[in-house]
Amino acid sequence: MVATADQVFVTAGAGHAVDLIARVLLEPGDTVAMEEPGYPVVAELLCSHGLRVTGVPVDDEGIVVDALPAQAKLIYVTPSHQFPLGMVLSRRRRYALLDWAGTNGAAVIEDDYDSEFRHTARPLEPLQRLDRDGRVLYVGTFAKTLSAGLRLGFVIAPATLLPALRAIRQVTDWSPPTTTQTALVEFITGGYLDRHLRRARAVYAERRRLMWEALAESLPARYRRLPAVAGLHLTVRADRAPDSGYDTDAALRRRGLRCSLLETTYQFSQPSAGYLLGFAGLATPLVQPAVQVFTTVLAETASRCGSA
Ligand SMILES: Cc1ncc(COP(=O)(O)O)c(C=O)c1O
Structure with missing residues (x-):
């Protein structure tokens, strides 16, 4: 990951990260695309914002970029390990997705929910690293590595979105409890994670x-x-x-x-x-x-x- 500390927003898990992003980037009636089949929690969350959520088919290479609806303002994907079918978004699809987002003025959420547990092949470069255009928001969670009950995750956002994300936090949740965050920092810096x-x-x-x-x-x-x-x-x-x-x-x-x-x-x-x-x-x-x-x-x- 290439990021500065101010690009990282700590959230109450991946779902909360998607919620913050939707608040900042979208208005009711906007179109969002996600993989079909996909993570139902995110589909319901996006619908609850009054968004038009559309499903885009996946094949052996992950989301079929040619099938994205032209009006999509946000695309939610799980590139490292498609949820629930398990394929990896291929390298050429990664580039195609980023090109598509650039051409159509869309943002991309890269939900990297469980790639800490990689069992076989070497990982491909995350979309966040390939992104030259400030289109990708990378979402991570500690739900799989530590515990879903911990309710801690994060989003790494492009520089252009930082002021809007900071502003929305001020009026919604501020941040997850800082005591839990401090304990997690000690856990990580002590080498325990x-x-x-x-x-x-x-x-x-x-x-x-x-x-x-x-x-x-x-x-x-x-x-x-x-x-x-x-x-x-x-x-x-x-x-x-x-x-x-x-x-x-x-x-x-x-x-x-x-x-x-x-x-x-x-x-x-x-x-x-x-x-x-x-x-x-x-x-x-x-x-x-x-x-x-x-x-x-x-x-x-x-x-x-x-x-x-
Ligand atoms: C695709 C996907 N993203 C994220 C998560 C974790 O979400 P959260 O961090 O909100 O618990 C899960 C949990 O099963 C998941 O399947």
Whole structure:
């Protein structure tokens, strides 16, 4: 990241950062584009500002830049690890997106919510570094690295937006509690965050490997594991729309599992069925048994729905 201290605004997480940006840059009725499927919390947040939120398809290279609506004033993307499907925004799409934003006078939110946990390839340069035009607002969070309950994140803003961001803070929240921020600063400068990340990366990489392999063994044929280079969940997607009539989610809960449904991440188009499977919160010895229960429930659902 290339930034001076005054470009960094501490927020109560990534969602709060998006909220501040929307207040500064947009007016009710403006168009915002986001990935489809995408992060539903941000879609709802932007709608609550009276914005026209449109979904833009993603393919293997991330958001399809050619499909952006010309009137979009803001584009929200997750380039390091697309939420929820997991692909990385390719290098040429990164440049295409920045070109598009420059030509159309739009800003870009780069939500880098979980790339501290990168399991395989080297990261591509963030949009924020490639941006020569002051278009990109980089959003980070401590929700995945430390705790979602900590409610701390940040936005790195281009110099031109600093006065407006400062002004909006004065009339909204000032900042998250400075006592928590001070404790976090000591945690970071004391080297504890780095140490924690080193340990956590090794633990999560192992849980991820176990989950990936266990899924390969028992996932019913109608589901596919989606590759992901980073993050704390794996996504499995079905080759068709969600079933109606039999509640797999309730059956999973009865067996003690809670998985996010992929369909909830589709806001603008026909959803695919599937699940987001978090592995960070499962003790390592429980990963394989949990996958067993999960895939057994999926297989039972398929037989009840007559679609093995
Ligand atoms: C795409 C995405 N962005 C950001 C976050 C974290 O948001 P916050 O920092 O507001 O808790 C999440 C959490 O799941 C997420 O999935």
